[in-house]
Amino acid sequence: MKVSLIVAVSRNGVIGQNNQLPWHLPGDLKYFKSVTMxxxxIMGRKTFDSIGRPLPGRTSIVITRDPEWHAEGVQIAQTLLQAMALAELACAEAGVDEIMVIGGEQIYRLTLPVADRLYLTEVQAEVEGDAFFPTYNLEQWHQVSEQLPEKTDTHPYRYLVLERKSN
Known part of the structure; x- marks a missing residue:
């Protein structure tokens, strides 16, 4: 089972501002859909709240420490371990072998050490923000693909796929 993180990140490491994306990149949203479908x-509660609904065609697993929190159409986990177990069951049911971690900051911090693959949208801008992608050692990863979008919307960006090097 492969654990993959997918994230759009600015040059200064920002991934969010006030529980929203700090940019509007329709091409990146289409890319996100194609990769995750x-x-x-797996996401945190704040990320789910910012999306506002389960995403169609995908099992949504929300990690929250609040035992009273509920949302229609999602599976709820109190821990990363619970979320991973639910995701593995969902993979088996769907016949896929990749779990997608979609944020936010705390969930990326928890999952980066066990991630096998990173789908990075590198946004070529420095923006204000209050949520950041954790730093990682590039020497532990190798780039398997790079793609430039057909048009760059508001900020130039590129898609990178990195895989963890085996020891």
Whole structure:
């Protein structure tokens, strides 16, 4: 089972501002949909709240410490371990072998050490923000693909896929 993180990140490491994306990149949203479709998604409660609904065609697993929190159409986990177990079941049911972690900051911090693959949208801008992608050692990863979008919307960006090097 592969654990993959998918994230759009600015040059200064920002991934969010006031529980929203700090940019509007329709091309990146289409890319996100194409990469994640059919796969289970693990996210934190704040990320789910910012999206506002379960994403169609994907199992949404929300990690929250609040035992009273509920949302229609999602699976709820109190821990990363619970979320991973739910995601593995969803993978088996869907016939896929990749779990997608979609944020936010705290969930990326928890999952980066066990991630096998990073789908990075590098946004070529420095923006204000209050949520950041954790730093990582590039020497532990190798780039398997790079793609430039057809048009760059408001900020130039590129898609990178990195895989963890085996020891």
């Amino acid at each position: 059919g796969k289970p998604l």
